[in-house]
Amino acid sequence: GENVEQHPSTLSVQEGDSAVIKCTYSDSASNYFPWYKQELGKGPQLIIDIRSNVGEKKDQRIAVTLNKTAKHFSLHITETQPEDSAVYFCAASRSLGAALIFGKGTTLSVSS
Amino acid sequence: GAVVSQHPSWVICKSGTSVKIECRSLDFQATTMFWYRQFPKQSLMLMATSNEGSKATYEQGVEKDKFLINHASLTLSTLTVTSAHPEDSSFYICSARGASWNEQFFGPGTRLTVL
Numbered sequence: 001g002e003n004v005e006q007h008p009s010t011l012s013v014q015e016g017d018s019a020v021i022k023c024t025y026s027d028s029a030s031n032y033f034p035w036y037k038q039e040l041g042k043g044p045q046l047i048i049d050i051r052s053n054v055g056e057k058k059d060q061r062i063a064v065t066l067n068k069t070a071k072h073f074s075l076h077i078t079e080t081q082p083e084d085s086a087v088y089f090c091a092a093s094r095s096l097g098a099a100l101i102f103g104k105g106t107t108l109s110v111s112s
Numbered sequence: 113g114a115v116v117s118q119h120p121s122w123v124i125c126k127s128g129t130s131v132k133i134e135c136r137s138l139d140f141q142a143t144t145m146f147w148y149r150q151f152p153k154q155s156l157m158l159m160a161t162s163n164e165g166s167k168a169t170y171e172q173g174v175e176k177d178k179f180l181i182n183h184a185s186l187t188l189s190t191l192t193v194t195s196a197h198p199e200d201s202s203f204y205i206c207s208a209r210g211a212s213w214n215e216q217f218f219g220p221g222t223r224l225t226v227l
Contacts, residue, residue: 043218097209102155
């Protein structure tokens with residue numbers, strides 16, 4: 001079955017710096033890759049996603065890149081703010097509506 | 113976006129008792145609901161997938177007789193943890209997907225503590 005690896009497990013940056021989180025997946029049939037932000041005691045919230053027919057997608061300060069050949073995708077957050085501090089999860093699935101396989105999460109801390 | 117609620121948000125129970133957790137789609141009809149379990153500082157692990165009106169499909173290693181899932185309507189799915197034990201203490205999260213779109217929307221989670 002699918003296996004999603006996520007790195008790093010923790011990331012500390014200064015406010016205004018960029019943060020990059022990377023994930024790799026094993027199932028070549030996966031074609032939907034969402035990223036979620038989870039705050040303490042809450043459910044995950046979708047922040048951006050990408051499908052396999054696209055190499056990059058951007059939404060304001062957040063961008064995601066996908067390399068299908070290498071089976072890895074990355075989340076880029078620019079101009080980080082303290083409110084960006086949370087746990088971020090990458091995930092993969094074979095289709096947009098299928099069950100998601102999650103990475104282990106990255107705890108991002110943005111200090112002012 | 114679509115809203116998914118869970119009830120209760122947290123529950124404490126004694127070992128050996130059963131606990132029911134509800135997952136509701138508030139403003140859309142959810143043809144499919146997913147149940148995940150998350151241990152402290154760990155990732156979300158898929159437990160089962162339920163489609164309205166049919167039996168749930170459980171992931172390998174998840175006991176279907178212990179984690180009973182019912183998806184009797186297009187807006188409600190329930191997860192019942194039967195004969196709960198301390199090792200069942202976890203954060204249980206549901207997500208729902210509508211018939212008109214494919215994105216999953218997650219509930220806020222239910223914190224279960226078994227004493």
